[in-house]
Amino acid sequence: MNLFYNPDISVEDTRFSFDRDESRHIVKVLRKKEGDHIHLTNGNGRIFEAEITLADIKHCTAKITEKTQQPPRDYSLHLAVAPTKMNDRYEWFLEKATEIGVDEITPVICSHSERTKIKPERLEKIIQSAMKQSLSAYLPKLNPAVPLHEFLQEERQGQMFIAHCEEEKERFFLQQKIIPGQKVTILIGPEGDFSEKEIALALDKAYIPVSLGNTRLRTETAAIVACHTVALTNQKT
Template sequence: MQLFYHPNLEADAGDVSFDKDESRHISKALRKQHGDILFITNGRGFLFTAELSHVDHKSCLAKITSVEKKPALPYHLHLAVAPTKLNDRYEWFLEKATEIGVTEITPIICDHSERKVIKAERYERIIQSAMKQSLKVWKPELNPVISFNDFMKKSFSEEKKCIAHCYPSEKESLKHTIDAGDSVIILIGPEGDFSHLEVEQAVAEGFQTVHLGNSRLRTETAAIVACHSIAFINEG
């Protein structure tokens, strides 16, 4: 199954047209022909089945034959993760978190952050590609980059708020903190960890300090461990 992404496609659409890049991919790379079946998502839970009615490397058209609404994740997971010094490590995190299952991602700039500028458009393309590759029809939301201080001023709808850091303190294991179906937000700091002040600020805002195991993990690894832990708790 090959999944295509068309963000503007509505549930009641009868036809769909593809832009130049997707049309070239359909006609040249995949060698699709008139009458072939395509599967398309708008990233909002809908899976469309469509039959190609016109194939051209500049503009492909298809007629939608059926629409199905797929359920969202059985949990809400918001990962707020500091960008890594090496950009490819953060891109790896975005890809794998999308494959595993995450609701939204926020890049946060912390006191110890070495990278303070991100490539939002590239990040978005990576998430879209991972969504299609893993055959998911719900696209994670990539929020704008924000400073830690400004992030702490926001109102959070999540019922469980956690911060993972490496400082010695009384910390509960993440897996013993979360129950299936919980709405969760987890903060993961940069390579130099959160500052003491940031940890204190988060705790003051109601975040619970948690650990992800006995090993000291890189930022991107910690984020994936947290993501998989929540997915695992919700399995079955």
């Protein structure tokens, strides 16, 4: 099954036209013909099955034959992760977190951040590609990068955690604190970790200090471990 993404498709639509790039991919790469079926999503949980009516490499069209709603997860996860020094590591994190299950991502700029700017257009494409690859109908929301102190000023519901590496400070293992079915926000710092002032500010905002294991992890690895821990805790048996 191949899943295509377009945010503009709605439940009222009965037909759909693909842009030039997707038309070429459908006809030239996937070798789809008139009468073949494909699947689309708008990123909001809807999956549309469509039959190709015109297999043209410049203007492929299809009629929608079935509409379904993919069930949402029982929990929601917001990862606030400092940009990594190397762009490809942050891109890897976004790809894998999308595959595992994340609802919202905010790049946070910290005192020890070596990178303070991101390229949202490229990151959005990576998230979209990972959503399609994993056959998910929900597109994670990528927020603009913000300073950590601004992020901490926003009120949030559910459980809130900060994963830091200060061993002399009290921390709990994340898997011991996660409550299934909750909204979860997790802060992941840069390569140089959060500053003491940032940790204190997060704790003052009721963030729970957590550890992700007995070894020190890179930023992108820590984010994936946190994402996977939340997913496993919420997995139904």
